[in-house]
Amino acid sequence: MKAALFLFIFCLISVLPAAADISPAGEAGTARISDLYSDLESFDVTLFSDQPEENLSLEVLLVRIEGLNEETLGRQVFSAGSFPANTSVMKVGFWNFRNPERGAYALRAKLLAGEKILSEAKYDFVYGSNSASRLQVNDLVPNSQGISIALSPKEASLFDIEYMLVDNSNVAYFTKTEKLSLTSAPDIFSASWGTLLENNKEYTGRVKIQVYSPDKEFISSTENFTARDDAEISDIFKDETGASATVFGRSQVPFEGILIFSVYELEENSKKGTQRLVESSQARVPVLLNNDDETIEVAWSHRLTKGVYRLEIELLGNDGDVIEHRETILESDLSQASNVSAVNNSTSGTEASSGKRIPGFSAAASISGLAAIFIYLRKQS
CATH class of the missing domain: 2.60.40.2360 (Intracellular proteinase inhibitor BsuPI)
Known part of the structure; x- marks a missing residue:
């Protein structure tokens, strides 16, 4: 008879949707449970207060219903924290059942201020139903x-x-x-x-x-x-004067990394293909979040002369770990002579604009002065 009664109740619950029964307790205007949900993996309880509240706690019980009996399977108590007025706050918890049994279950929640019950609620659900x-x-x-x-x-x-x-x-x-x-x-x-x-x-x-x-x-x-923290190098530019890399953020952890640019000259005559480090430069990456991007540029201390170079770029993360490593080839057509000539031309241009006299300036000024004096004396006579 009891087995038949339990089967009837279980079938009845199985065809009905899970439902929450919320019964506020205490005075109106105090913090209360406004909604709740549970299954055998996790639960959530939504709290609401018309006025600021502090030092509240939340007690949650998971019970299994067998006919007219209830078995408590889990209990959690944690601080509900403070409540700003007119704001909903959700608390989430988790269950850990490896071999759950089919049947009817209920989540019972109480919002407490010390020993006083401010609000309580119940959520019924079924696990393993035929629906x-x-x-x-x-x-x-x-x-x-x-x-x-x-x-x-x-x-x-x-x-x-x-x-x-x-x-x-x-x-x-x-x-x-x-x-x-x-x-x-x-x-x-x-x-x-x-x-x-x-x-x-x-x-x-x-x-x-x-x-x-x-x-x-x-x-x-x-x-x-x-x-x-995570980011990636999305674009690279390089020539004999410097290089740049665009860094793209891929995380909501603020990315505060470093880019290291290293240039190696490839020794053409070397049988083993040895490489000589020409220059290494590093630059800090501005703080990036997900979908942010920044382009970071570095300039070589001198122009790279004619030859083939390997450019290595490393992106380091917040902890100094290598997030990404990229390599590419850089080829320069600038000869040693043209490089020296470019430097000399630059120096000459600097001297010309640094305040040196232009030839003939003093003579022109003297002639203009004498002409002005002559005109003045002629008017006087």
């Missing part, structure tokens, strides 16, 4: 630039996607795209992080999808990643 989801998550890839998810439709669907950057239990960045659609072919949906990341720090990328009809349905997926 198949209308969308399937094929892959999820978060990285230092943003997050991408590959979805396949089992039937035409209209849905929203929430993208979250999670730092411990805090949502460091949140963005939402509404009224997306899939009809028959798989597709990839992406979002860029709109906040700065810390180098070598671990974050979690989380996506929550809401399908509209025939019943409201949620799907979530999470994946961890470590934020890294």
Whole structure:
């Protein structure tokens, strides 16, 4: 009889959409739970306050429902932090179940100020029901630039996607795209992080999808990643006077790297093809974020004479590690004699403009002065 009753309840829950039951407690105007969601991988609780709040805590329980009995599978308590007035704050947590059992589950959440319950809520859901989801998550890839998810439709669907950057239990960045659609072919949906990341720090990328009809349905997926500074050399220019490289940012970790330009002369007569370092120069790259670019230029201390050179460019990251290494050939047609002549011409031009007298200037000035005196004396007479 009990088995039949449990089977009836389980089937009834399986055909009903997951739902949240929110029952605020305490006085009106205090902080409260405004929304919550859970599956067996992760959960989120949205908090709201009409006035600033501090020193609050959030208690979350995951329970498994078996007939009229409940078994507590997990409990988490963490600080809810401070609340600015009229602002929603989302807290995220994660479960770790290797072999979950099919059945009915519930998330119970309490917002506490000390021992006082300000608000409590419950979210019921079913794991492993026979009702198949209308969308399937094929892959999820978060990285230092943003997050991408590959979805396949089992039937035409209209849905929203929430993208979250999670730092411990805090949502460091949140963005939402509404009224997306899939009809028959798989597709990839992406979002860029709109906040700065810390180098070598671990974050979690989380996506929550809401399908509209025939019943409201949620799907979530999470994946961890470590934020890294990253950039690439997108363009190079070089000649006998200098070189330049354009650096393109590929991360929301502020990139503060260095470019090193090294020129090696290729010894034509050497049997072993040895190379002689002619010059090496380095320059700091201005701070870059994702999709930013800067062109950095260096000038050689002297023009490269006729010959073939190997130009080596290394891009170093924030930690001094080599992000990218590029090599190219530089050929100069400038002979030793023309190089010396160019230097001499430059020196002569400098002397001409440095204030030396132009021949004939003193004589012309003297003649003009005598003519003026003669005209003046003639008028007097």
